[in-house]
Amino acid sequence: MNIHSHKFTLDGHAGKMQCLLDLPDSAPRGIALVAHPHPLYGGTMENKVAQTLARTFVTLGYAAARFNFRGVGESEGVHDEGRGEVDDMEIMYNHMVEQYPGLPVALTGFSFGTFVQAQFALRLAEQGRPAERLALVGTAAGKWAMPAVPQDTILIHGELDDTIFLKDVFEWARPLDIPVAVIPGADHFFHRKLGHIKNLVVQLWRRDN
Known part of the structure; x- marks a missing residue:
């Protein structure tokens, strides 16, 4: 499949x-909205996992949009610990649903991006326009106060992640009764394991939807 990429700029808060x-x-x-890892630790929308998630959703037939959080690349502002990033995600959401009206919106992210997307999913639900589904990789449990997410959320984690420990993800997911797909031998950044992320998301999304 050919992927057609377009750069653009939005006015954020x-x-x-x-x-x-x-x-x-x-x-x-x-529509798929992709959130990248923590900007203070080198996270950008060009992060390999964020790229993989975007391309995976294009494979599934989605228009995949991502942006650099505040203070990253050409994005203005300073890091806001997730608060302003959720506000900016809503700007991206509103832009995309205006461009592609009537389409379902999936939320996906990696590491700090999972914290942003989980919070944004709550906001959308409260507004009466819930996301279609979430796919979270390297979920930031134990690092940030991850809210509850819907039971059909896809959770993928690396067995050897030493940034966000697998046991913390299990402790967060257990009361939510959500399975966690564990990639054996994978570290936090899924070096040499990115193909597994794509395969899991595609299989679970198509099988369950």
Whole structure:
């Protein structure tokens, strides 16, 4: 599948947001919003896991949009510990549903991006426009106060993650009764394991939807 990428800019609450849109060959069947890892530790929308998630959703027929959080790349502002990042995600959401009206919206992210997307999912639900589904990789349990997420959320974690410990993810997911797909031998950044992320998301999304 060919992926058509387009750069664009949005006006965020703290200034310009540097954005990237990946499109499938045919008309998209949905929208996917991708959130990258922590900006103070080198996280950008070009992070390999964030890229993998965007391309995975394009494979599933979605228009995949991502942006650099505040203070990253050409995005203006300073890191806001997740609060402003959720506000900016809503700006991206509103832009995408205006461009592609009537399509379901999936939320996906990696590491700190899972914290942003879980909070944003709560906001959308409270507004009466819930996300279609979430796919979270390297979920930030134990690092940030992860809220509850819907039971159909896809959770993927590396067995050897020493940044966000697997046991913390289990403790968070256990009362929610959500399975965690564990990739054996994978570290936090899934070096040489990115293909497993794509395969798992595609299989679980298509099988369950």
